[in-house]
Amino acid sequence: MKASEISVGQTFEKVVVEDLKRTQLVMYSGASGDYNPLHTDDLYCKEAAGYPGVFAHGMLTMGMTGTLVTDLFGPENVRKYGVRFTNQVWPGDTLTATATVQEIRQDDGQVVAEIGLETKNQDGKTVVLGSATGLLED
Amino acid sequence: MSNEKTVTFPVEGAHVMLFARSIGDYNPAYHDPGDGEGNPMSARAVPPTFPQAVAQFDPDYPLRIKDGEAWFGSGAGPSGIKDKPATSGGLHAEQHFEYIRPIRPGEVLTARYSQGDTWEKESRRAGKLTFTERLVDYYDRDGNHVCRARGIGVRTERPVDQG
Numbered sequence: 001m002k003a004s005e006i007s008v009g010q011t012f013e014k015v016v017v018e019d020l021k022r023t024q025l026v027m028y029s030g031a032s033g034d035y036n037p038l039h040t041d042d043l044y045c046k047e048a049a050g051y052p053g054v055f056a057h058g059m060l061t062m063g064m065t066g067t068l069v070t071d072l073f074g075p076e077n078v079r080k081y082g083v084r085f086t087n088q089v090w091p092g093d094t095l096t097a098t099a100t101v102q103e104i105r106q107d108d109g110q111v112v113a114e115i116g117l118e119t120k121n122q123d124g125k126t127v128v129l130g131s132a133t134g135l136l137e138d
Numbered sequence: 139m140s141n142e143k144t145v146t147f148p149v150e151g152a153h154v155m156l157f158a159r160s161i162g163d164y165n166p167a168y169h170d171p172g173d174g175e176g177n178p179m180s181a182r183a184v185p186p187t188f189p190q191a192v193a194q195f196d197p198d199y200p201l202r203i204k205d206g207e208a209w210f211g212s213g214a215g216p217s218g219i220k221d222k223p224a225t226s227g228g229l230h231a232e233q234h235f236e237y238i239r240p241i242r243p244g245e246v247l248t249a250r251y252s253q254g255d256t257w258e259k260e261s262r263r264a265g266k267l268t269f270t271e272r273l274v275d276y277y278d279r280d281g282n283h284v285c286r287a288r289g290i291g292v293r294t295e296r297p298v299d300q301g
Contacts, residue, residue, distance in 0.1 A: 017162055027160035031153070033193035036201045037211035047216035050296075058230035063161030063187045070163065075240065076183035082234030082288075132186075 001072050003104065003111040003136040012072060012099045016064040016119065020056065020093045028060040056089035061128050065119045068097040072115070073134030079112065083130030087121070094122040104136070111136040142251040147195035149188075151179040151243040157188050183240030187233075189276055189287050192249045200224060231269060232290040239284050241276070247284065250275045254288070265295025 017024070025039045034057055037044040045051040062083050069081055089095065096119065103114040113136050119128040151172055158168035167181035193199045200223075203209045210223035217223075241247065254271025261267050269292050276285040 024160065024162075027156075031157040031160040032191050033196075033199065034190075034201050035203065035211075041211045043212040043216050044210070048210075048212070059187060059190055059233065060161065062233055063157075063163075063185065066186045067161060067163045069186060070165070074183075075165070075181070075185060078183070078186045078237060078240075080234070080236050081186045082232070084232045085230055 001074075001113075001134075001136055003113075003138060006101050006104065006113060006136070008101050008104060010101045012068065014068040014071065014097050016067055016095050016097045018094045020089065020091050020095070022054060022091045025054060025056055025060065025091070028057055028063070032057065032059060034059065054091065056091075056093075058085040058128075061085065061089050061095065061119065062130075064095060065097045065117060065128050065130070068099055069115070069117070069132045069134070072099060073113075073132075073136075077135040078132060079135065080133040081130070082132075083117065083128045085127070086129055087125050087127045089121065089127050093127075095119050095127065097128075099132075102131075111138065142253065143198075144248050144250050145192055145196050146246065146248045147192055149184060149241060149243055149245050149247060151181075153191065153194075154179070154181065154184050154188060154243045157191055158185055161185060161187070179243050181243055183242060186235055186237070189235065189241065189247075189249070189274070189285055190233075192247075192274070192276075196249075228291055228293050230289065231292040232288075234288040236286045236288075237284070238282070238286075241284055246279055247276045250277065261294075263299040267295075268293040 029035050029040055039054055039057050042053050045053050069078055098118050099115045101113055102116050105112060112133055115132050117130040118126055120126050155168050163185050170179050172179050209218045252273045254273050256270045259267045269290055272289045274287040278284050
């Protein structure tokens with residue numbers, strides 16, 4: 001993203017998943033190495049752990065939200081990315097991530113942008129709140 | 139803050155592709171097979187949360203079936219163990235990554251783990267919450283610091299009330 005293309009206050013929105021599938025939780029388990037049965041094993045969740053069913057890894061929600069960050073900056077330009085997990089994400093959820101440009105500044109001769117991030121589910125409930133910093137092209 | 143252990147791991151193109159796919163990242167740079175001469179894919183950086191996948195190479199990582207050890211997921215019954223697993227009640231509260239430079243497919247990194255702070259808080263939805271901070275610093279083969287991951291875990295007294 002070029003510095004000339006964005007301004008403070010501007011927002012970007014992306015549907016990062018529509019009708020989240022249990023299979024995606026299995027894919028994330030396999031790729032990340034986090035095989036916690038809470039994310040793939042309904043029987044374990046209901047009868048051993050006391051949850052209504054499987055739910056997404058927080059890191060999957062962070063990863064999906066991160067695709068908005070990398071769409072904006074390009075993966076090689078991301079300098080910081082952090083989130084707080086505020087609500088669980090369940091199969092069937094549709095998540096929309098919003099990035100808001102909070103600051104654009106010169107840093108060590110480079111132009112960087114700070115963005116605020118919020119991802120909400122289909123009911124408007126916030127599941128992730130965070131921020132990212134990335135380098136902009138001149 | 140105490141240093142715990144180090145884990146050295148390769149950042150492999152196929153692993154990055156599987157990871158990108160699993161988070162719905164269809165950037166074509168993650169899906170090319172490389173040049174066929176042993177050089178990795180064209181991606182100039184891994185997805186920002188990829189460093190977490192070092193778990194695959196951590197010999198002590200608790201959330202994976204291990205040879206000769208009971209697994210707490212379901213089989214014939216709802217759990218393969220009688221008591222609650224050691225990870226029970228643990229949820230991920232926060233995660234932060236800071237990149238000194240991009241991590242590229244084809245390189246080898248060493249992750250150094252250390253424990254951060256611990257603190258407590260009361261919550262209406264899940265009882266007493268115990269937070270613990272865990273730091274993972276990633277270094278390249280030349281010993282340069284390339285990334286810091288800071289994770290905050292929370293242990294709840296009871297499952298989070300969904301109401």
